[in-house]
Amino acid sequence: MTLQGVDHHFDEARPEPAFSNSDEGIGWTDANCSTCVHDLAARTGNQLGGCPLVTVSLMGRRPVQWLDGPRDEHGRYSRARQYVCVEYRHEDDGPTDPQPIPDPPGQLQLLPRDDYEGVRMLLRPNPATYPAPAA
Ligand code: SF4
Known part of the structure; x- marks a missing residue:
């Protein structure tokens, strides 16, 4: 998915500050956005x-x-990896638009793709709800 305008992303954003202070924010953007194609301009x-998004x-x-x-077992994180941006694309990575696999010629499309394209919200497993693997 390509990025939209600021208004769109503002409306869908979580109503909470991303960083507790500017030092934290600069640390994260420096580690992530400084090589991302979306901030190249x-x-x-x-x-x-x-x-x-910035x-x-x-x-x-x-x-x-x-x-x-x-996060570690105490909930601590490094500034560079406080967040993982699902839109990150390295500036040397090729075209910015997604390149979906085209439908095979002469084949019908079973499901329209539009409803299934968008931002992926991945959740890490919660260790409290998953038992440790048996030894
Ligand atoms: S897409 Fe994500 S990593 Fe890239 S510049 Fe924007 S906020 Fe930074």
């Missing part, structure tokens, strides 16, 4: 062409595309 001088975070909301990164 801002890095090359077009400040209005930056990533809308803009949403600066407006006090947490984009739904930012999933929790790995």
Whole structure:
């Protein structure tokens, strides 16, 4: 899925600040957005062409595309991996638009794709609800 405008992502964002302070925010964006194609325009001088998700975070909301990164048993996380952005694409990764596998020629499409395309919300297993594997 390609990114939409700031208003769209602001409306769907979680109504909570993404970071507790600017140092935390700069640490995360430096570790993630500094190589992402979606913020390439801002890095090359077009400040209005930056990533809308970063803009949403600066407006006090947490984009739904930012999933929790790995935590240790105490809930601690590194600044660089506080979130995992599902829209991250390395700037050397090729085209920014998704490249779906085309329907085979002469075949019918069983289900329309539109309803199934969008942001994936992956959840990590909750260790409290999953028993440890038997030894
Ligand atoms: S898509 Fe995600 S990783 Fe890429 S610039 Fe935007 S917020 Fe950063």
